[in-house]
Amino acid sequence: MLNIVLFGPPGAGKGTQSERLRDKYGLVHISTGDVFRGLNPNSELGKLAKSFADKGDLVPDDITIAILESEVQKFPNAKGVIYDGFPRTTAQAQALDDFLSSKNTAVSMMLSLVVDEVELKTRLSKRASKAGRPDDADPEIIQNRINNYNEKTAPVAQYYDRQNKLIEIDGEGSIDGITDRLFVAIDNQNSEK
Ligand code: ADP
Numbered sequence: 001m002l003n004i005v006l007f008g009p010p011g012a013g014k015g016t017q018s019e020r021l022r023d024k025y026g027l028v029h030i031s032t033g034d035v036f037r038g039l040n041p042n043s044e045l046g047k048l049a050k051s052f053a054d055k056g057d058l059v060p061d062d063i064t065i066a067i068l069e070s071e072v073q074k075f076p077n078a079k080g081v082i083y084d085g086f087p088r089t090t091a092q093a094q095a096l097d098d099f100l101s102s103k104n105t106a107v108s109m110m111l112s113l114v115v116d117e118v119e120l121k122t123r124l125s126k127r128a129s130k131a132g133r134p135d136d137a138d139p140e141i142i143q144n145r146i147n148n149y150n151e152k153t154a155p156v157a158q159y160y161d162r163q164n165k166l167i168e169i170d171g172e173g174s175i176d177g178i179t180d181r182l183f184v185a186i187d188n189q190n191s192e193k
Contacts, residue, residue: 011123
């Protein structure tokens with residue numbers, strides 16, 4: 001299986017690029033942010049997830065991991081999966097390793113989109129006006145997400161680096177240019193095996 005962790009700070013372009021990778025390689029795209037936003041807003045779980053996401057806080061690991069695993073189970077015949085927005089903590093990364101090894105597979109690579117913080121803030125405030133995301137509209141919430149990213153999520157890159165699975169990709173410039181760099185990285189990695 002081709003299991004790609006697409007990594008990067010809020011606004012790095014994970015959603016956009018995931019769709020392109022999904023189409024090119026025939027993968028399933030799982031975005032935990034989309035899964036949380038798609039929960040019934042009147043259900044207990046939906047309310048709980050929203051209470052964290054609206055503030056720019058991470059949803060607790062136990063809930064996130066359970067939701068991710070049940071999402072993956074919906075696609076038993078997938079050739080591979082793009083994990084977008086997961087794992088966001090080292091505990092989640094460990095849980096993903098355990099979960100995939102129980103299915104006799106593993107993370108193939110982490111592709112990390114590198115984008116400067118000033119550029120990220122510009123992108124997020126532009127997205128707020130289009131996508132109806134309250135967490136994109138408020139500079140304080142954006143800053144909280146970036147802080148959470150730096151404190152809790154950035155270490156996940158080192159986790160995969162220790163497994164020699166980290167590939168950094170320049171996430172600035174044209175969307176097509178970034179896609180091309182991702183394709184090259186995936187194709188190189190696959191041909192090494
Ligand atoms: P972005 O990458 O733009 O911050 P996402 O759509 O990936 O946005 O996530 C939106 C929100 O959903 C996050 O701010 C967080 O509250 C929650 N979330 C998504 N993925 C995770 C995760 N793996 N662990 C904890 N919370 C998550």
